[in-house]
Amino acid sequence: ETGVTQSPTHLIKTRGQQVTLRCSSQSGHNTVSWYQQALGQGPQFIFQYYREEENGRGNFPPRFSGLQFPNYSSELNVNALELDDSALYLCASSLRTENTEAFFGQGTRLTVV
Amino acid sequence: EDQVTQSPEALRLQEGESSSLNCSYTVSGLRGLFWYRQDPGKGPEFLFTLYSAGEEKEKERLKATLTKKESFLHITAPKPEDSATYLCAVQARRSYQKVTFGTGTKLQVIP
Numbered sequence: 001e002t003g004v005t006q007s008p009t010h011l012i013k014t015r016g017q018q019v020t021l022r023c024s025s026q027s028g029h030n031t032v033s034w035y036q037q038a039l040g041q042g043p044q045f046i047f048q049y050y051r052e053e054e055n056g057r058g059n060f061p062p063r064f065s066g067l068q069f070p071n072y073s074s075e076l077n078v079n080a081l082e083l084d085d086s087a088l089y090l091c092a093s094s095l096r097t098e099n100t101e102a103f104f105g106q107g108t109r110l111t112v113v
Numbered sequence: 114e115d116q117v118t119q120s121p122e123a124l125r126l127q128e129g130e131s132s133s134l135n136c137s138y139t140v141s142g143l144r145g146l147f148w149y150r151q152d153p154g155k156g157p158e159f160l161f162t163l164y165s166a167g168e169e170k171e172k173e174r175l176k177a178t179l180t181k182k183e184s185f186l187h188i189t190a191p192k193p194e195d196s197a198t199y200l201c202a203v204q205a206r207r208s209y210q211k212v213t214f215g216t217g218t219k220l221q222v223i224p
Binding site: 033041043044048056058092097103106107 | 117144145155157162200202210211212216217
């Protein structure tokens, strides 16, 4: 059984650029949720993907978008990066959309300069 | 809007000194309350899910309880390896996909 893996672990981008973060879900998990965690804060829900469709979204602008693939892996795309986008981006996978027991990856640390 | 407030922000305990962490929440129709542990530079690790007032769950030195307005995470005789940030989160019935987290309690257990 493999855990949730995210890539890359660290990334530095320039304001205005675009970034793609990747997540491989735990074996057998069909639901992936993405979170943004600023320093010293709790994770904030961005959106959830289930069966390759967006299935719920938090208070994030449309420049945050995602994809889920048939093998349940997922991508988070952020366009027109802003300095405030600097954060730890976390992916969580679960067996059910209700997130009853979600397993998190180690995160991608994004720095926007 | 769902809200989660955790206290204290930081807690320093001697090894063996039991204590409790508090999580106060406001949510319209609670579906579930979660506790996670997060070590520095890592993703949160799932601990418990509680669904209804009066429910309790235990795991090793940790015990989580739930009332209609609060949840407590009791730590009995903590060890240095229990040092971490403990996060509380809630999920509403109307929007079960979304989990709202608090800012966490940073626990340090000194040998």
